[in-house]
Amino acid sequence: MLPVRLCWPAVGVAxxxxxxxxxAGQVLHSPVVPDSVGxxxxxxxxPSPLRRAAQxxxxxxxxxxxxxxxxxxxxxxxxxxxxxxxxxAVREELGEHVPAVRTTLDDQLRHVPAAAALGLSLAxxxxxxxxxxxxxxxxxxxxxxxxxxxxxxxxxxxxxxxGGGDYSSFPSQHASAAYSAAWLLDREYGTRxxxxxxxxxxxxxxxxALRLINGKHWLSDVVTGAGxxxxxxxxxxxxxxxxx
Numbered sequence: 001m002l003p004v005r006l007c008w009p010a011v012g013v014a015x016x017x018x019x020x021x022x023x024a025g026q027v028l029h030s031p032v033v034p035d036s037v038g039x040x041x042x043x044x045x046x047p048s049p050l051r052r053a054a055q056x057x058x059x060x061x062x063x064x065x066x067x068x069x070x071x072x073x074x075x076x077x078x079x080x081x082x083x084x085x086x087x088x089a090v091r092e093e094l095g096e097h098v099p100a101v102r103t104t105l106d107d108q109l110r111h112v113p114a115a116a117a118l119g120l121s122l123a124x125x126x127x128x129x130x131x132x133x134x135x136x137x138x139x140x141x142x143x144x145x146x147x148x149x150x151x152x153x154x155x156x157x158x159x160x161x162x163g164g165g166d167y168s169s170f171p172s173q174h175a176s177a178a179y180s181a182a183w184l185l186d187r188e189y190g191t192r193x194x195x196x197x198x199x200x201x202x203x204x205x206x207x208x209a210l211r212l213i214n215g216k217h218w219l220s221d222v223v224t225g226a227g228x229x230x231x232x233x234x235x236x237x238x239x240x241x242x243x244x
Contacts, residue, residue, distance in 0.1 A: 087218040091161055098213055106210035110174050113181035113200040114138045117188050120196075127188035134188065141180050141236065145229050149173040152228075162215045172217045172225035178204035180229035187233075 118138070121131040129137065149171055158170035182200035189196040208222040 087220055090212065090219045091215075094212060100215075101210070101213050103210065103214070106174055106207045106214070109203055109207045109210070110178040111181065112203045113178070113185040114142075116196075116200070117181075117185045120189060125189070125192070127192075129188065134184075137236070138181070138184060141184065141229070141233060142177065144232060144236070145173065145176050145180055148228065148232070149176055149225065158218070158221070160216060161218060169217055170221050170224065171228060172208070172211055172221040174211055175204070175208045175217070175222040175225035176229040178207035179226040180233050183230045183233045 117127065118131065118134055121127055121134055127134060150173070152171055153168040153173075156170045157167040160166045160169040179201075182204040185200040186197045204226070208226065211217040211222055212219065
């Protein structure tokens with residue numbers, strides 16, 4: 001059999017001649033694009049500022065930062081603009097309706113949420129971090145709390161409700177320690193059961209209430225103390241999750 005050599009220009013001319021030409025008046029249509037593809041190619045409209053704000057406010061991380069920030073923002077100005085209306089009003093109401101209590105229970109209660117978290121970890125209940133990391137996290141939190149609140153007390157020099165020349169009222173170190181421990185307990189075990197979250201914040205609120213009833217702090221002291229360390233713990237946990 002003899003080899004056949006193709007002349008490619010000739011083949012091209014033959015193809016053009018054999019292809020039927022369009023009839024006069026015939027409309028050439030482009031390929032039909034499915035509706036699903038067309039919808040994907042459409043540019044979605046930009047959401048309104050109100051909708052974007054609602055989406056931002058609905059994120060859990062937003063509330064974890066927003067709530068402590070509001071507590072800090074409200075607490076300190078109360079000493080300047082609302083001291084006579086708020087702090088003194090609460091002090092008078094407590095004096096009229098709540099019997100005087102002298103107890104040191106708040107000194108121990110502030111550590112209960114941290115002890116509960118470590119106890120759960122040692123008992124085999126898995127949290128967000130290992131037992132060692134939890135211990136380091138709580139130790140670092142308490143160190144930051146003591147350093148921060150001690151320096152703020154020296155800078156602000158707010159006298160305690162009972163007077164006596166004690167100018168170490170603002171902010172409440174007990175409240176900041178209790179709420180930071182409750183905050184960490186929430187982040188470690190709050191997703192496993194809501195009762196861990198409820199228990200931790202109940203203990204922290206009890207500590208804050210006892211500081212008011214004992215006459216050791218003003219309302220703005222405990223509010224700001226709670227907000228400072230809750231805000232600090234959120235940043236500390238974010239950093240720890242990146243490192244650990």
